[in-house]
Amino acid sequence: MEYAPQHPGDPTLKGMLVWSVGLHALLAASIVAAAIYAPKTESWGGPGGGQAVQVGLVSKLEGVPLPKPETVTNSRVVDETKALYQTPPQPPKPIEKPPQALPIPKFEKEKQPKYQTRPSRILEDKTPPPPNAVTSPVGGGAPAIPYSQPNPTATQFNVAGGTTGGMGFTGPGGGDFGSKYPWFVEAVRNRVSSNWLQTSIDPSVRAAPRAVVDFQILRDGTITNIQIVKSSGFASVDDSARRAILGSSPVSRLPNDFSGAVVNVEFWFDFRR
């Protein structure tokens, strides 16, 4: 079946096809010709470029005590440092009497207290607990604050990536120093962090487990008694951590209204390249 043009004078399909093939062939030929006969120059941004030598520059050096950009750290489900939760004090064991012990004689008869108070009535909540209630194994109280949760009593700092690291200040006294002088803690942290010269760490170490170092700050800001409590397993990381703390001494004087003679610090170092 012949496909005839509807109007006389219209180009036929065959004619248009011939034109199209011809023009495409011309275009391809001109591209090939341009590629072959184009003047030879160095490609833009290519190697060479005169006598200059490539110098490996870094944007910023360690050791200048300036604020650093925030870094991404792994969220830690298990915290290697001491837990914030304190085990409740165990009742002291009753002292066992030796079998031959004689009772200590009393000098006089025991006096009765002047006023005998009636035992107070205990108002009991009679409503049964809801079916989904969770019983606490330690008997109530605030739960231990997980590391990845913001700690409302401590200064917080955000880590790029959305996680929040909290500095918990605990201890037998219940976190007196850290909540009273958060600026001091932050200043010490900034100082030690900026003195941590990670370039001195063995280049083959990509990441290291957390190293924990304890030290003491005296009233005049001198740092003493540096001990590596938990080694990272890499000597160069431990050494750089120790040097970071040594290089920060003396830090600023302890706050004037703080009565203690010394502050203990537990400082951890997370190394990642």
Add this chain to the structure above:
Amino acid sequence: MAFDCLGDELNTFAADKKTCLLSVDRYSLRGATLLFAVFLVALVSVQLQAQDQAWIHTGTGLGVQKFRVAVAPFAPQGSVAPALAQEFSDVVRADLDFSGIIDSVSASFFPSQAPSQPSELNFEAWSSAPASSQFVALGNLNGTGTDAAIQAWFFDVRNPSSAPLISKIYRGQAVDQQVRLYAHQFAEEILEKLSGGVPGIATTQIAYVSSRSGTKEIWVMDYDGAAQHQLTHLKTISLTPRWSPDGSRVAFTCFEPGRNGVVSPQICMYSMITDKLISWPRWSGTTSSPSWSPDGSQVMFMSSMQGDPELFVADANGNHPKRLTFSVGVNTSPAWNPKTGQQVVFVSDRGGTPQLYTMNSDGTNVDKIALPDMGYVIDPAWSPNGEILAFSWRRPDGNYDIYLMDMASHQLAQLTRDAGRNERPAWAPDGRHIVFESTRTGSREIWSMLGDGSQVRQLTTQGTNESPNWSSPRQ
């Protein structure tokens, strides 16, 4: 009996002595001694307890944030001009801004009520948005006659129960210069506290060479470019001022008759305490570019007293010069590691072009600092922590620019680029700031910047100024 005894046991125990230890009518000396002893024991135990209690648990691996500080306008009271109070708060604000560790709260975010006393401070309003500040500095200037008492406080507003970090009264004349100095002192104290013991630089000074009086003389200015004044009036050429570590002297290169009577570069010593030149030995030939040892007991310099320009070291008063380098060519511009005092970096052209070399401070163990490119390398300057070397380097395809090098890892960082010639860096005692000379405006002027190349600001504008050197913190 006004008081009863403590307990029946005690009562009965003391019965045979026919007294009650704590009864008022038989108040014996023994009772007082016992009470005092109990008090002492309690005091010691409280002290021991306090020692046990104070623990900080913190760590690194997280970014370091800037502190957000608001400086409330200081209120003028009494006879103090409002402009003076304005100047005090402006200077404190500028010092904090320039420190590089503080994020200053813009005045437009301040609460409408500006406090002039701690009792007027609304912790909530300052710590919440839009001010969102962590700390607030506030106070007032109270004038009586020509004197003023400046009360200044610094509060942690996110911790309303805490005592102020700083509460001070500065007393002095109500004049511009004095108020500026007090503002610098207050800012320095804030910075010292917030940077964890790194000394503040707000009261430091910069010595430099200026030719605005006709000849090149030594000048001194505050670290922010204020209070520029001329130190020397030698009417010759004075170069390369260097502060002694205690800030009491400035050593520099001057043109004086040497031992043989010929006018040549010599070392002059200026006492900042007596405002006079101190005598210093003269030698034949050229003697120049002094450098202090970190303890201030020795001076290292270049001298051609034995023919070739070599490095010598002498006592601080110029006695006992001792030659340190033995090489062909010029050895000059020594810089002493301020932390250890053991290592010296200097410039030598023994290899053909001026390059940096290190040696021990006794002249042994000379080694070239290898750089990945050719060119002129001059003006070495150590950072205060003895880790980083700043220098100016003209690479074959470029201009003089300031570079930093970490001496342990030999990592390089370029601080200036495409902005005229940048030479002669010198570190501030806080290790964050660098002062240098630059021709970026067309004439040679003194500029300063942070150690990462940011916050560049011009300190001088008149005449040509060069060769800056930063003083140590004021004692």
